[in-house]
Amino acid sequence: MASIREQILAYIATTVLTGTVQVGSRIYRSRAQAYSRSEAPAITVSPGEDNPANAPRTTGASLGRLDQALPVLIEIYVRGDVPDQLADPIGVDVHARMMADRTLGGLAQDVQPDGWRPQYEQADATAGWIGHKFLIRYRTKDDAINAAP
16 A cells, blocks of 8 residues: 555545646646646646654654654646746635645645745746645554554
């Protein structure tokens, strides 16, 4: 069985974001290759850095569990003259979908928005990435990251 972390990422990409306005089926997990013009707008879902400072963990082994924090980056890729403006309705829909069930189908304890960041690039037309970050809090067994306590 996959880790709870991977189950959360898959659930976001295949269930939560399915049907996002203007995106259709162009939702990818940790895509590294460039997008073609015909693939915009699109969404990439990827894990952020696991930073223990942001994830207070339980210390007692007798508790049998670890509290985890998973930063998730949802990047919206668009092409056009004002990328942040083009991505805005998609970002509004992404936010609403991420906050609709803050347990992510029972996999998480909470979902918190954690900021957003625009990036622009010159391609054969103006393009941009608008990254929305969410912090997902979840719990695993202390000896099995693929199982909830």
